[in-house]
Amino acid sequence: MVKLSVVVLNWNGKQYLNNCLGSLSKQNYKDFEVILVDNGSTDGSVDYVRKNFPKARVIENKKNLGFTIGNNIGIEKSKGRYVFILNNDTKLDKSCLKELVNVMDSNKKIGMVSAKMLFFDSNKVDTLGLKVLKWGFTEDIKKAEQIPFCPCGGAAFYRKAMLEDTKLDDDYFDSDYFIYADDYDLGFRARLRGWDCRLADKAIVYHLHGATMSKETDKQIYLGDRNRIWTIIKNYPNGLLAKCSIHLTLLQIASIIKYTIEGKPLLILKSKIDALKLLNKKLKQRKIIQSRKKIKNGELEKLFEGYYQDEKDSTL
Missing domain, CATH: 3.90.550.10 (Spore Coat Polysaccharide Biosynthesis Protein SpsA; Chain A)
Known part of the structure; x- marks a missing residue:
């Protein structure tokens, strides 16, 4: 083996x-x-x-x-x-x-x-x-x-x-x-x-970054946005979801504005609509994921935006 x-x-x-x-x-x-x-x-x-x-x-x-x-x-x-x-x-x-x-x-x-x-x-x-x-x-x-x-x-x-x-x-x-x-x-x-x-x-x-797929193709924009929505729906715990709700809402608005300016409003709207098509499935997955959760919300939030080696080593 x-x-x-x-x-x-x-x-x-x-x-x-x-x-x-x-x-x-x-x-x-x-x-x-x-x-x-x-x-x-x-x-x-x-x-x-x-x-x-x-x-x-x-x-x-x-x-x-x-x-x-x-x-x-x-x-x-x-x-x-x-x-x-x-x-x-x-x-x-x-x-x-x-x-x-x-x-x-x-x-x-x-x-x-x-x-x-x-x-x-x-x-x-x-x-x-x-x-x-x-x-x-x-x-x-x-x-x-x-x-x-x-x-x-x-x-x-x-x-x-x-x-x-x-x-x-x-x-x-x-x-x-x-x-x-x-x-x-x-x-x-x-x-x-x-x-x-x-x-x-x-x-x-x-x-060789981008060799397998170029940056910012329509496919990347669509899949990246759709999948990010699913990740948030599935994984953000309730308390953290509420705390970050303004940031998360602004993200959705900003992405629509950004790609509308770039001439791709239908693409970004399609990604969000298609994300919602599997909402029931992702909510069921969310229920399972959250029921298995071990980490406290405060500890999870500390992991956002990076954290530092010296702070973490003492916990291992």
Whole structure:
């Protein structure tokens, strides 16, 4: 039984796989398996992996099932106690896996670890994980002294026990999301259950940001807004929801104004209408999530907008 499973989701990303899988083969940590989940690629990705990286376990989906379902399949098939969700457009430093494992091993309360993601062509920080703003948005953390609310899904290291503990409707990532805000939703559920998150600042991942999907496409705007609404509905506890209601309302108004100015009023309205179409389902999920909640609202609120290593260490 391996200790770690690395799940790489791929959709027509053959040109990235040599960097990604090649860097995995050069790791100085060896107790891991690689699972490549292919979402119906037509560029020869599967044949390329089987020929050049025969140790990787390949799972072929007949069509593009999205980030959420694709990774859920990989997690379900994983054998490790830890699971590393990794974008295909990445390259790992040779000590990356070792550093991630060391941080996760340091305390059983840690259910999530963020890698240090740098832009591929420079040493500038892409993200050190996600912080949550009071109005429901997430932002990338850029400073190492902040502890992330949860990892970015591009390089998210999870304890398998945490994934099982937060599983909902047989999903790890919410399959309704397809892509975007799924890492935020999973991280929120984990935080509500009392799981902690840490940054492994020596676990370096180089990321060709935007290679798999460009920024601010119509699809990104639509899915990001819709999924963010679902995440808020499902996860914000009653007291915190009331306390942040003004911020959350202003967010909805501001998003409509912003995209109306940009000439996309129908797109942003569609995202909100479609979010409401599954309101009953998300409210049922909310009931389950909130019934499992362990963290106090005051403790949860302290996690918003980042918090600092020195403040948190004493609680572990």
